[in-house]
Amino acid sequence: MTEPILSARNLVKRYGRVTAMDGADFDLYPGEILAVIGDNGAGKSSLIKALSGAIQPDEGEIRLAGQPVSFASPLDARKAGIETVYQTLALSPALSIADNMFMGRELRRKDVLGRWFGMLDTPAMHAFAREKLSELGLMTIQNIGQPVETLSGGQRQGVAVARAAAFGSRVIILDEPTAALGVKESRRVLDLIQDVRSRGIPIVLISHNMPHVFEVADRIHIHRLGKRLCVINPREHSMSDAVAYMTGARIPEGIAA
Amino acid sequence: MSDTPDPVVERNTRETVAQFDTRSRSALDRIQHFLHQYPTMVPVIVLVLSVIVFGLVSPNFLSAFNLSLILQQVAVVGTLAAAQSLVILTAGIDLSVGAVMVLISVVMGHLAVNMGIPAPIAILIGLACGAATGALNGFLVTRLKLPPFITTLGTWNIFLALNYYLSGRETIRSQTIDAEAPLLKFFGTRFEIGGAVLTYGVVLMLLVFAVLYYALYKTAWGRRVYAVGDDPEAAALAGIQTRRVLMSVYVVAGVICALAAWSSIGRVGSVSPTSFFEANLESITAVVIGGISLFGGRGSILGPLIGALIVGVFNSGLRLAGVDVLWQLFATGWLIILAVAIDQWIRKVSS
DSSP, X not given: OOOOSEEEEEEEEEETTEEEEEEEEEEEOTTOEEEEEEOTTSSHHHHHHHHHTSSOOSEEEEEETTEEEOOSSHHHHHHTTEEEEOTTTTOOTTSBHHHHHTTTSOOBXXXXXXXXXXXXXXXXXXXXXXXXXXXXXXXXXXXTTSBGGGSOHHHHHHHHHHHHHHHOSSEEEEESTTTTOOHXXXXXXXXXXXXXXXXXXXXXXXXXXXXXHHHHOSEEEEEETTEEEEEEXXXXXXXXXXXXXXXXXXXXXXXOO | OOSSOOHHHHHHHHHHHHHHOOSOOOHXXXXXXXXXXXXXXXXXXXXXXXXXXXXXXXXGGGSHHHHHHHHHHHHHHHHHHHHHHHHHHTTOOOTTHHHHHHHHHHHHHIIIIISOOOHHHHHHHHHHHHHHHHHHHHHHHHTSOOOHHHXXXXXXXXXXXXXXXXXXXXXXXXXXXXHXXXXXXXXXXXXXXXXXXXXXXXXXXXXXXXXXXXXXXXXXXXXXHHHHHHOHHHHHHTTOOHHHHHHHHHHXXXXXXXXXXXXXXXXXXXXXXXXXXXXXXXXXXXXXXXXOOTTSSXXXXXXXXXXXHHHHHHHHHHHHTTOOTHHHHHHHHHHHHHHHHHHHHHHGGGO
């Protein structure tokens, strides 16, 4: 098989006496959708946070395209091309949709005003934001300048996903993207996930929703007790298999008990 | 991507309304949404109404001379309120602005008059000291993670003590400044436009607000200030270096306080270590009445300018109407409470 674009070996993270990650491994291959599932408290969040730079593991190694990397902050991960949509969305409710999409990487005008006085290129940012939202079929939003807090939960999710899709160059991590959404809006986000994958960007999808996971994932990483238990192919296993592995009711073949 | 509404957008909009808004919108709801969108409208309405009412009560009030006098009177506190707004936009508060201003005026006076340093250099050193006081506040807030309220309560006392130490509690008199360093009184210079008498201090205040307006709305820095004030965790996850932004806010606030210090020498005419004792709270009053939320991230930078003008208008109007000064305090108190109550009410729109 080809080399993984993003991989981790033997990650350990302790919080006082609690060990959130206990030798966790991870592999994401180019062009795939990898779902990460696991019971509450299995350490999925810690794994994802380590990959996105939000926490720093105590031990272990993360490699991006074969090169060892260490992310001191989400900004580092972002600079390396890893975009994350957090469950909290990391949107600023009082700011506009366009402001949120460009938060931390605003566009400046190319003329003197931009170079000397830092003037923002608002028209360009608005046009770009509108284009990205339209691409995802999320333009039920009439005004790109309206504050995010006036949007519905689904629309907010759309803005956050659009932001990641617009800027993620190597990997996109989606943490529970459909958890807060209705059926129709979930549908759109799933379509969007496949759309992003078809452009060649691999996706890590953390979700509790088994039908969604089995619908879009190419491989499923099952996390249990702080480490990777196994990786299964959704076409060879059923949802109840996955749940059984996840909860420890059954041990997958080839794993020593 | 034209601006004509396409049918999909139209349909979805109507669906959303049907889903979430079962009751019909009352007039009150519409006002609430309007104010949510334009939070500065409250102080604007209060200002316009109070000007009309005081103008009806005492005809002298509306003279160009009196209105320009109000501008002169609010120039120093207004400039200070600009600094205060920046800090409050980041969900902080700066109790030290008044003490910084008086300290810097003493520094400028001491250097230029007592030590004979050329006035322009004394002023530059004063501005640098203003930046340093802001950097100290910023360091304590961002690095030691102390709450801004406590940090600036501490530095307020420290700067006050330094001010007494440096000045020996002695006022530098107006005549001495005129003789040694008239540049210190630059912002007290008057000029006339059609019966209105303004000072350069008024121009400075308006200029500070204009520059801040540009910086907050037209530059990346401004958008980040709002983002950090609104939700610091979200801002950090979105890739903003929140500590750096906060630090810059305190430093800029310190420099604006130093500008206010220079302006205050022109306004008072002398350098007095015991002047402007209430400037702290007056600046917070202007910001709150101006509709900037104490919880951060909300409100227009032009609000505090209007807030300062409201306080000035009440002062002048009540005095001209022959009302006891205590009623001015009484009215300001209610304005503050009203402003905060409206802010709380507007915030409920989103939930």
